[in-house]
Amino acid sequence: MPRMDPANDFAARLSATATETEALLGRLLGNAALRGETARPERLLAAMRHAVLGGGKRLRPFLLVETAALFGAGRDGALLAGAALECLHCYSLVHDDLPAMDDDDLRRGRPTVHKAFDDATAILVGDALQTLAFDILARPDVHTDANVRIALVSELARASGVGGMAGGQMLDLAAEGRFAAKRTLSENEIITLQAMKTGALIRFACRAGAILGEAKADARTGIDRYGAAIGQAFQIADDLLDVEGDSTTLGKAAGKDAAAGKATLVSALGAAAARARLDALIAEADAALAPFGAKAHILRDAARFIVQRRS
Amino acid sequence: MPRMDPANDFAARLSATATETEALLGRLLGNAALRGETARPERLLAAMRHAVLGGGKRLRPFLLVETAALFGAGRDGALLAGAALECLHCYSLVHDDLPAMDDDDLRRGRPTVHKAFDDATAILVGDALQTLAFDILARPDVHTDANVRIALVSELARASGVGGMAGGQMLDLAAEGRFAAKRTLSENEIITLQAMKTGALIRFACRAGAILGEAKADARTGIDRYGAAIGQAFQIADDLLDVEGDSTTLGKAAGKDAAAGKATLVSALGAAAARARLDALIAEADAALAPFGAKAHILRDAARFIVQRRS
DSSP states (O other), rough: OOGGGGGHHHHHHHHHHHHHHHHHHHTTTTHHHTTTTTOHHHHHHHHHHHHHHHHOHHHHHHHHHHHHHHOOOOHHHHHHHHHHHHHHHHHHHHHSSSTTOOOOOOEEEEEEEEHHHHHHHHHHHHHHHHHHHHHTTTTTTTSSSSHEEEEEEHHHHHHTTTTTTHHHHHHHHHHTTTOOOOOOOOOOHHHHIIIIIIIHHHHHHHHHHHHHOOOOOHHHHHHHHHHHHHHHHOOOHHHHHHHHHOOOHHTSOOTTHTTTTTOHHHHHHHHHHHHHHHHHHHHHHHHHHGGGGGGGHHHHOOOOOOOOOOO | GGSGGGGGHHHHHHHHHHHHHHHHHHHSSSSGGGGTOSSSSSSHHHHHHHHOOSOOOOHHHHHHHHHHHTTOOHHHHHHHHHHHHHHHHHHHHHHHHHHHTOOOEETTTTOOOOHHOHHHHHHEEEEHHHHHHHHHSSSSSTTSOOOHHHHHHHHHHHHSSSSHHHHHHHHHHHHHSSSOOOOOOHHHHHHHHIIIIIIIHHHHHHHHHOOOOOOOHHHHHHHHHHHHHHHHHHHHHHHHHHHHHOOOHHTTTTTTTHHHHHHOHHHHHOOHHHHHHHHHHEEEEEEHHGGGGGGGGHHHHHHHHHHHHOO
16 A cells, blocks of 8 residues: 555655655755855845745756656755756746846845845846856766766757757747737647746756666656656646636736737637647656556656646 | 968967857857757848957967867867857857846947847847757867866856856946945955956866867866966956957947946056066966977967957
């Protein structure tokens, strides 16, 4: 009866990883982060802490840690890689929130970095958090084998660069009509944009766990298929929340994407069709996990959690 | 008579490396950069090319390539690592030029990225160029040994993050009185700030060459000492050019740092004392290179070039 063991309970494991990740990020961004430096840009460190600490579900680190566990990789290394991924994710939030980008004042119920500090500091915070992500992945504590670490660096860079997250944000700004006349994106164009902008990092979380666990090629393929499915599901659920959620629960402005006319599958297909798509993606995630049997139950739960979350 | 061999001529070698680096960067940022991607954020790629291509001395790649050559490392891998370093350097220029930061309209005689495109694009260009730098360093073509590549990733991250370049830019903005009352920095504070903001990447260039060449510990220490000396010299020469140069030759606004009251050794000590410091740093660089004998003559020439350059 593994589902009755508290260690296997989804909510408890999600919460435990979030707590450990928060503590780890706190240490990585503490004063010790600059030990040995003669000058300490304290304002930058404080603003980096504002960007990264203060809660959150830590979904990406959780997916990384649980995928790594599926393949028997050490938890400490996976938590460290998860912290790196969270730094990368938070950098993208800080830059996306800037006035020149999406111009958001609120994030997780708190002022965004450029509101709490200023635009210049927020730009530097994002820059330094991206750097820190690669710094962390290069550390021997992530994995003793340099080949594993360099694979993580390479995969994170591909997921977040011009062919991934940053490119997706560019396509998103273009789709809003920022640089030329606004045009309606096709369903496939929306799927590609979202796979780049938000899907790629979620997919990386899963791939990174398989890399850390030195999974065989067919297992990696299955995990990658799972990651692609839940990455797409995550964004659709997010777009439904933007339409149906309220700002207090979300900790950020609701209805904003719809008001900006952002291209989403919800706006393209309607909410009912988007919900049907979510069901299909859950089925796809389950199918991808089938070869792993019962031991993948936390990842199955994670797919459902992503679809059903309220914030 | 090695100095009469054209292959040993400093200007010819500097020019050859710049040409090869430009061609390599053009390939890295060409359409093939997104081969296999279904969506192409062409605007982002075009703006990245604007930021990176179009000339420049490519001093950092040159230092990397020449240090690597000193230790017998392959030229192709060194050029690729140099291209990565140039992407990192160019990202910092794009972000520093933003209106929220130093607000510069001109760079290398051409409009800065946010002037040629817009602020949002410029933010994404910087972000994606930083990512590309780590992407490139992780590639097997840089070096067959993953331990060497991960060492490069780690060193570049340390040189450019909160304890290096980004932290130095933060200290520089603070010294301008951006966040609190302006105060006069001590000579040591200026040296530390500049060692972080601009010195760290130049020092990395030299260290990276030694890493690629798998140099022994004492040789690495010597190269690091050389890199620290020329890094400091570079900034002093830059500050003298800001005071004494003209905008046409510089390709950017002259006198701007002085007008902004930037903390420099030229403003703190005066131009004559700053020039004396440059002489001392050349002597320091020569002393650090002494163990390498005649074969380090290009690096000796590089130190003099840095001090005597007119742009």
